[in-house]
Amino acid sequence: MMVPRKVFFTWGVGVHKDRLASFEAALRSAGIEMLNLVNVSSIFPPNCIEITREEGLKLVKPGEIIYTVMARNDTNEPNRLVSAAVGLAVPEEKNHYGYLSEHHSFGETSLQAGEYAEDLAATMLATTLGIEFDPDTAWQEREQIYKASGKIIKTSHVCTSDKGDPNGRWTTVIAAAIFIM
Template sequence: MTDTLDIRVSTGTGTGRTTLSAFDAALSAAGVGDFNLVRLSSVVPPGSIVHEVDGRDQLQGAHGDALYCVYAEAHASLPGHEAWAGIAWSAHEDGSGAGLFVEHEGPSHEQVAVDLTHSLDDLSVTRGGVYRPAGRLIAGITCDTLPVSAVVVATFRRAGWQDLPL
């Protein structure tokens, strides 16, 4: 029997005097600003349930913990330019909880939405066409004067440094 893995997906946008500080503000808004992000690829293990959450309902942990996640990040620093980030996911048709994530970023909602759809379709075809779209989150922000960032984060697990193998 497989333990259930609750995967939480949240969004955030932020503004800062630099692209990096805008990214940090977006991560904080998504509820993951105090973690060290460990980026995963796109495979969702069997026994998983994906939940859309607000940043305040993201995984909790100690300052500096490692956070295993899939994320999309977008940045814009010119007035009038937009930053859009999105994650979409699919589920195996057998109901096992196995699935796939795809993440994209771009200059418009439409571009990110199309890219997410095409990637999910292609990843399913590569695996025999047995995955069906199950959800998506897209976040965006327009640069007025200061740099901006948009993020979407799917969190799997967190680990304290004492829990990590050396």
């Protein structure tokens, strides 16, 4: 079985006249340009330990195939605000899985996009754990309900946003959870 033991979070921004090169620059900014990234869905493995970006980068090798949950957005419209966020929700029960969520948006600040991604992950976990809530209430209210249930121990997010290059070059933003086996 291939179940990740560790995870680290990273983000980056890249700007270039070519869209692909802008993405490469964002990967470089995030410190993960040397990895072969495979996108996976949004399950946070049971007993997976979160480590720092610095610790994680020491554990990977150039060319290694690495699994990621990544949010990515780009624009070549001058000054258009782009965001990419990954949310995390971890259950109290260590042997139960959690959730990651990707969110990419236009016109949202890092805080707005990040909280939205965190809300998505927490809501998916809450429904799995049978926590009752009103989906129409504000995130801050639901966050308190989720944590008060004693079933969700942690929610967080990583996010970046940037304005499109004023000269119309491609601007790419990424946020990623990088799994270590």
